[in-house]
């Protein structure tokens with residue numbers, strides 16, 4: 291009997307893969323390669339540290355108060371080694387799910403989670419905005435979307451300098 295050439299569809303059918311199964315396999319691959327959280331996030335060169343802040347900080351971490359959950363209200367010590375460099379314009383850091391940036395001398399605090407697919411955003415001092423390294427969404431310092439694919443604004447937190455500008459309070 292002559293060997294016959296199988297079409298792609300026939301070949302896959304013979305493998306026993308339904309189109310639904312193939313689709314989910316394809317989507318999983320897509321998700322892992324282009325949308326996984328933090329997979330493409332470069333290490334910020336201007337991060338000041340303090341990424342380990344808990345809900346109840348201590349003098350050691352430079353964080354006091356509640357840094358995650360529904361009632362965010364915490365203060366960071368800008369004289370603490372974890373946050374000292376935040377006094378420099380253009381620097382930024384993360385505390386829990388919040389990115390705090392010294393945006394041209396004004397402290398801003400926003401959710402660090404891109405509203406597109408959840409990647410951690412970075413602050414860009416040159417353009418004074420936030421960039422998601424995953425698909426390129428950009429946000430203004432007021433949280434609004436500057437460039438898609440994100441369509442929803444970032445949550446913005448209130449900031450207040452205290453203690454002769456040596457402490458920064460961040461509040462929902």
Ligand code: FES
Nearest residue numbers: 404406407422425
């Ligand atoms: S996760 Fe897609 S642009 Fe941020």
